Amino acid sequence: MTVLADPATRPQVRRVVLSSFVGTSIEWYDFFLFGSAAALVFPTVFFPESAPQTAILLSFMTYGVAFLARPLGGILFGRMGDAVGRKNVLVITLLITGGGTFLIGCIPGYTSIGVWAPVLLVLMRLVQGLGIGGEWGGAVTLSTEHAEAGGRQRSRGLLTSAIQLGVPIGNLFAVGALAVMSTTLPEEQFLAWGWRVPFLASALLIGLGLWIRVAVHESPLFTKSEQAEAPFREMLATHWRQVVLTVGLRIASDVSYYVFAVFALSYLASGLGLSSSVGLYGVIVGSIAQLVTIPLSATLSDRFGRRPVYICGAVAVGIWAFVAWPLIDTASTGWVILAIAVGIAAQGVMFGPMAAFVAEMFSTRVRNSGASFGFQIAGVFGGAIAPFVAQLLLTTFGSTSAVSLYVVLTAVLAVVSALLARETHRSAIDA
Template sequence: MSTSQATKSESTTLRRAILSSFAGTSIEWYDFFLFGSAAALVFPRVFFPESDPATGLLFSFMTYGVAFVMRPFGGIIFGQLGDVLGRKNTLIATLLIMGVGTVLIGCVPGYDTLGIWSAVILVLLRIVQGLGLGGEWGGAATLSAEHADGAGRAANRGLLASWMQLGVPAGNLLAVAALYIMETVLSPDSFIAWGWRIPFMASAVLIVLGFWIRAALAESPLFLATEKEKSPLRTMLRTHWRQVLITIGIRIASDVSYYVFAVFALSYISNVLGLPASVGLIGVIVGCSLQFLVIPISAQISDSVGRRPVYIFGAAAVGIWAFVAWPLIATGQVALAIAAISIGIAAQGIMYGPMTAFITEMFGTKVRATGAGFGYQVAGILGGALAPTIAQLLTQWSHSTVTVSIYVAITAAIAIISSLLARETSGKDLS
């Protein structure tokens, strides 16, 4: 094969890897965010109708948080499989696990039919979702970054790897849009009775599409050329424990800020302010749309000036905006609430852009899927799993949203400190 043919082949492989990571991540996060939105708007009435509204919402958010607890286990299981058996096959497995769990959630009868067992089944299926998603990020992030190096594009690794991150707002956008359409075209009673189930069951179509894309994907060239570890988790904890702690630190603010705006704000706007649920959903839709610009731009800038300064700027932006956004939301004015949510989500995208490259570059090839996935998902417990519940408890305790702003700002400060403790990794040779 000539040099030009080899270069063309590497470029084609890279495009397929990026498309696979984007498509698969979009589908899995569609499934995940669909549950989060439904937890804020639907599940208290369907699965916890015997509780008062505030308690029912707390129970609903707890079922939502169960998946975050399981995500590190998914990261460990599928991360090790990815570091031993290969990135590609584990990504196919996580896609199928996540999708089947989501379709079955749409089939679970409500409290009126099964009583408390409906909530038990819901929690079990949420555990399945958590395991699937826990294994997704580390594998997809590793595959994207390593294929960028394999194609000789290490200088653009931040931008190329960020396409995977675009799958998150794409998935959220699909999930929120699906619920918004059903909530708009159906009567409130029909939406609660059966309309919310349709977006969950529609995940079956996306599973088939994602499987078709990933089945044709090539394995990572760096993985194929690297000697494998018998126990990547043990090696990772012995040699990369500092990188794991830094990953957790930089991730918490990203998760907290996102889920406070994309999940908790939906329930606050609807249940406390009495505004239509569509107001919060529109804010999330606009914010996720803005991320399609913010994420690649911040990632590309990180290729030029470094990961750390971009990430620090994003964390500072989120921390400052929290003190502006919640007073705007508390006014109860539709336009201000939409602006507050959308800008908050867009600001989080500044951190999310360079994150894939930043985290994967911290770990060696032998433990990259395990280390990146484990650190990322542990942060999910401390951040996203608890964020809606903590925000709900803070507002109930203080009767004010100021405490929510302080909560977000504290996590932003942790991210800034963690970024300063990290080594700059832009341009690092992953091999």
Template sequence: MPPTAGTAQVSSVRRVIVASLVGTSLEWYDFFIYGTAAALVFNQLFFPSFDPLVGTLLAFTTYAVGFVARPLGGIVFGHYGDKLGRKNVLVVTLLLMGIATFLIGVLPTYATIGVWAPVLLVAMRFLQGLGLGGEWGGAVLMTLESGAAHRRGLNASWPQVGVPIGLLLANGVLSLMGAVTSESAFVDWGWRVPFLLSGVLVIVGLWIRLSIAESPLFREVQEHDAEVRAPIVDVVRRYPSRVLLAIGARIGVDVAFYTFILFVTTYVVTYLGLPSSYALNAVLIAAAVQVFLIPWFGVLSDRFGRRPVYLFGAVGAAVWVFAFFALLDTGRFVLIALATVVALFFHAAMYGPQASFIAELFPTRVRYTGASMGYQLAGIFGGALAPIVSVALLDRFDTSVAVSVYVVAVLALTTVCVLLAPETSRIDLHADPATAGPMERENR
């Protein structure tokens, strides 16, 4: 019996979701192995003449370059995504990220070429940031614009699941290499293997991504010849407050996340003097739980609205951050794992509805550019600075309380922005927010 049109449509949506999830997981794998390697070995290999904590700070500074590049990638690839289509851009971003990551795996260290080693490292990190900056918007929009209106929160949350999957892959491979090699061998060559694996994984991702169709909503825009000549100009002119709200709504989520999954490695290993496996394995367990939590909170945002779920996560994370460090200070792995799992539970409550929440703030013709700008600009002030600020605060005050206060302050900003933003779960994606009504109208 031949499939009905409805069955074929569901199958197409599922294919889009799988393609977006696989591609995003690989991109985040590439992005995260850099962050974890920066915490574990880059201070020794690329900044060997500095004190360990200072070397780590410098390694995190190169890590931050990727976040600085992400808004540029979001603007550039958002422009072409709004003019040429989501699918084509997603192929390019995945390829760019894969090549940059593979090349990091073959970079000579400071001992071999001196200052050129960190320079090349920064260059590759910049290319990684460009790729990821364009990836997020396209992956989210493909799922958001391809499925049913009442499941947008769930559908858009699947690319978000790529974050914990990428984290699992990155930390899992690094943990495996640490287990099968000696400490000296890991520093010499073991850390390179996860970067080199990216070349193989990207080929798989490209094959899957090339098999999907373009977003239906974008095709409608093309059919009506409604593409915008300069999407970024249109976004800045017509939707400035929505970009600012998107930035604010994301910053706290970013700071909390990178404190919970990246700075935790520095804190546990460098500050507490515990084995790196404690932090890596705790993050692995928490990331595995998040794979299920993120889509669950996406479903809840479809049922109860984006803002209530988002706010629950923000308030919960702000309260938990103090208990988080208190549990780390016990030095017991079970409690460290518990601290990280609960922390990522609250993060998932924000991250699950975040993709649909931000994307729904903008109309189809500039959605790629607008959502990418808001999301990626927040990364500069959020994820890029979080490890650097946290290390600096720990070095200055010698207490985790300073880091906790920093996280709470930024989460407070996020809470305010979510409260000021409109509820987007019931809006019509065909409508223009600039003309939707007095409460949602932007300054033109």
């Protein structure tokens, strides 16, 4: 089946890209807010009776459980997107993720309700994971297919990178919100109630996201294609290799990002005795840098191909892993901010072309299911365990060199996966 470009769909392409960008930014704000709070707040608020290092590990475990729910969300909402349409699924995922975030801000601390506090925290984190599990695949699929139908095939990388920009934007607002609260309030007040304000603010963001998303149209490729009766089962039968390659491509991106954006915050405070704001500023600078590296790398992938750009990003991440941690260990504010910021910016080189690279691997009948499932399964082996593994390596070996090696090994996996993947930047995706 071939879908010819329809000039009438071109304004809708811009609308879909904007809605995907805004909605994804809001959902990642919700998701990353938990990660930053897990490093800075939750050990004290929800695990006060544990030893400091144990409290950090427990906090990172609550952070990681969302990644266990994300594949389930990917399966559920990916299948729904392939069966009944992409648009409505994105409205549902926004409500689920934002609702979980708001409720986290309402959970009393351990001193008020005891063990029920961390139990409720875990439950709401699972809710967040379920929603975010269906978000990325749906947004990427909708934007990619609108770009194809609107005659913007040669710009698929750049257009879908708007979804990837939602990640640093979301993290920027999440970290920025916590940084403002932590620097303007005394520590006692910040731990008592100040950290809750950014979580409760999610209610306002949900309203904004819904207002934008309900105005977009359904994917033209989806409406003109024959829907699969069992899209997830068909995807596993016909596209299992693409799923495996998606997992291999993404793990390094996840590990490198969360090691710098989450684990580093904890290491600075507990290992080096630095103010938590130093790490937060590093993440903020890195997120701003990604606003350049993500669309730039996506644009280059439209011209030179997804594979070479992705490999360059993986190599950059691997090299910087051995440069960054000695800089961080100097405990110098300037070097610390630089090390974290460059690490996050380098990850953006991989992240920019990733949306188009993954979506282009799958056919329209199973694209939502395949992109969602592969992306979220990788999260279990990447972002879910990255802060925990990094902390465990540090505790076991007493050196950040082990953390550097951990990042490098995942970068090697990304290079191998990219070499095995088919180049897709000039391929039609309407089959």
